[in-house]
């Protein structure tokens with residue numbers, strides 16, 4: 908099974924979904940993330956098998972990612988200062 912998400916930040920979302928998939932009987936669950944945030948706060952054991960781009964440890968938005976529900980349709984990835 909391949910889980911695809913826009914961003915892997917602290918990993919809580921994908922960790923929870925992966926656990927659910929495993930409980931349902933998934934034998935192998937891989938993770939693809941458009942963006943992976945560079946920091947050491949990720950849930951242990953959660954990492955992306957397929958990475959689009961590594962982003963800095965700042966809030967990013969655009970290309971599907973929102974900032975307070977704004978900016979998802981921006982044609983590039985931006986970071987807050």
Ligand SMILES: O=P(O)(O)OC[C@H]1O[C@H](OP(=O)(O)OP(=O)(O)O)[C@H](O)[C@@H]1O
Pocket residue numbers: 912913914915916917918919920921972973
């Ligand atoms: O790695 P994490 O720290 O769990 O963060 C990443 C998750 O947070 C965002 O989802 P959110 O629930 O904010 O909703 P959205 O997809 O509608 O933006 C994002 O889309 C990822 O799914």
Ligand code: HPA
Pocket residue numbers: 914916917965966967968972973974
């Ligand atoms: O930096 C981010 N941007 C958009 N959504 C997010 N969800 C967790 N971190 C982020």
